[in-house]
Amino acid sequence: MTAETAPRSSRLSTREGRERAIFDAARAVFAEYGFKGATTAEIAKRAGIPKANLHYYFPTKEALYRAVTEDVLTAWLEAASSFDETADPAGAIATYIGAKMDMARADPIGSRIWASEILRGAPVIGDFLETTLVDWLNSREAIVRRWISEGKLVPMEPRYFFYLIWATTQHYADFEGQMVALNRGQPLSEAQFETAKAQVIETLLRGVLRG
Amino acid sequence: MTAETAPRSSRLSTREGRERAIFDAARAVFAEYGFKGATTAEIAKRAGIPKANLHYYFPTKEALYRAVTEDVLTAWLEAASSFDETADPAGAIATYIGAKMDMARADPIGSRIWASEILRGAPVIGDFLETTLVDWLNSREAIVRRWISEGKLVPMEPRYFFYLIWATTQHYADFEGQMVALNRGQPLSEAQFETAKAQVIETLLRGVLRG
DNA sequence: GTCTATAATCGGATAGAC
DNA sequence: GTCTATCCGATTATAGAC
Numbered sequence: 001m002t003a004e005t006a007p008r009s010s011r012l013s014t015r016e017g018r019e020r021a022i023f024d025a026a027r028a029v030f031a032e033y034g035f036k037g038a039t040t041a042e043i044a045k046r047a048g049i050p051k052a053n054l055h056y057y058f059p060t061k062e063a064l065y066r067a068v069t070e071d072v073l074t075a076w077l078e079a080a081s082s083f084d085e086t087a088d089p090a091g092a093i094a095t096y097i098g099a100k101m102d103m104a105r106a107d108p109i110g111s112r113i114w115a116s117e118i119l120r121g122a123p124v125i126g127d128f129l130e131t132t133l134v135d136w137l138n139s140r141e142a143i144v145r146r147w148i149s150e151g152k153l154v155p156m157e158p159r160y161f162f163y164l165i166w167a168t169t170q171h172y173a174d175f176e177g178q179m180v181a182l183n184r185g186q187p188l189s190e191a192q193f194e195t196a197k198a199q200v201i202e203t204l205l206r207g208v209l210r211g
Numbered sequence: 212m213t214a215e216t217a218p219r220s221s222r223l224s225t226r227e228g229r230e231r232a233i234f235d236a237a238r239a240v241f242a243e244y245g246f247k248g249a250t251t252a253e254i255a256k257r258a259g260i261p262k263a264n265l266h267y268y269f270p271t272k273e274a275l276y277r278a279v280t281e282d283v284l285t286a287w288l289e290a291a292s293s294f295d296e297t298a299d300p301a302g303a304i305a306t307y308i309g310a311k312m313d314m315a316r317a318d319p320i321g322s323r324i325w326a327s328e329i330l331r332g333a334p335v336i337g338d339f340l341e342t343t344l345v346d347w348l349n350s351r352e353a354i355v356r357r358w359i360s361e362g363k364l365v366p367m368e369p370r371y372f373f374y375l376i377w378a379t380t381q382h383y384a385d386f387e388g389q390m391v392a393l394n395r396g397q398p399l400s401e402a403q404f405e406t407a408k409a410q411v412i413e414t415l416l417r418g419v420l421r422g
Numbered sequence: 423g424t425c426t427a428t429a430a431t432c433g434g435a436t437a438g439a440c
Numbered sequence: 441g442t443c444t445a446t447c448c449g450a451t452t453a454t455a456g457a458c
Contacts (some may be wrong), residue, residue: 039274039434040434051444117332122392129389157410163382167379168378175329199371203367
């Protein structure tokens with residue numbers, strides 16, 4: 001899942017196509033308005049099906065929202081796996097930031113769904129945060145602490161470094177509207193985005209590498 | 212405006228008190244659910260007044276939302292003024308990051324209202340972004356470029372550095388829910404927050420200062 | 423000036439048609 | 441198996457009471 005493709009017309013001819021059309025429309029609407037602000041009417045309209053029909057494919061608005069959020073978690077876990085302790089610190093950090101930035105660029109809607117969910121107190125992904133995310137952070141903190149004790153990184157609290165990375169990658173997806181306003185009304189070009197990504201990596205590496 | 216105080220009981224006895232109660236309740240509800248997801252019923256309930264009565268003080272939901280967002284812009288401008296070109300780069304940057312972090316800590320709700328507004332395409336603050344914010348960024352970019360040319364900062368695209376700062380400060384307000392989950396269910400203590408703030412400042416300064 | 427009963431519309435969901 | 445007419449509660453806003 002996650003990406004949006006397929007010709008608009010033929011899309012609704014199969015069951016899978018209709019489900020997919022609803023799913024994609026729901027992603028966009030939930031990202032823009034959050035769970036409560038989103039309406040099944042708007043989702044159905046964007047999917048190109050009659051409103052009431054949506055309930056045949058997804059029984060409730062909440063079921064649809066759960067399907068969408070679970071998909072976002074899957075993508076999150078994929079990017080998370082790119083932080084590799086076998087690499088040297090600079091390589092691991094650069095790769096991880098790059099993967100997160102690319103993900104924010106490729107799927108800003110997924111990022112916004114995540115943000116919107118956290119903003120309202122994470123009622124749906126709360127479990128994930130308290131289990132999988134806690135475990136992930138604990139194991140990565142241990143790696144970073146080892147690198148610090150080996151003198152490869154400056155002394156620091158590892159989690160606040162991860163917050164710095166998460167904040168930034170999230171920002172490039174969630175605040176696209178603000179960036180567009182600050183970029184003469186244009187979204188960041190591919191070249192601008194690559195420049196931004198390189199600069200984020202360089203700045204943060206200089207910020208934490210020892211020597 | 213911006214802060215929430217006053218004893219709950221006596222608060223509703225004056226007109227100003229009632230308006231203030233509505234205003235504060237609206238801030239909280241808009242921050243949590245966004246404009247569309249917020250309901251005047253929920254706002255009235257939290258304000259402690261009958262639902263329909265709210266419309267006497269603020270004629271429409273949108274008027275109330277505008278009042279709330281304008282207040283957020285005022286606070287934003289205050290923090291923005293703390294970036295001072297008369298200081299040396301390290302001092303100016305440290306002061307600015309500190310002011311933004313403190314603001315996110317003191318008024319996370321304001322930050323979330325801003326985030327929520329950007330997420331849906333900034334229909335209300337769009338003008339502000341295209342005028343005041345563009346001007347602010349342009350003038351600050353000029354200052355940073357001068358510092359770069361004087362050899363005080365590493366070569367970089369100044370705006371992406373500001374994005375890094377905005378992203379981080381925003382994150383500490385908007386993703387409080389995630390941080391709580393990652394902190395044994397506890398909000399960051401004052402000490403933890405001060406540690407985080409110092410680390411953000413140190414990391415970013417090392418990342419951009421020359422030498 | 424302040425508040426509330428009520429109108430008008432919207433939104434999620436279902437029972438039952440095709 | 442697929443779709444829609446329709447129900448009913450929620451929501452914004454107002455007209456008019458106090």
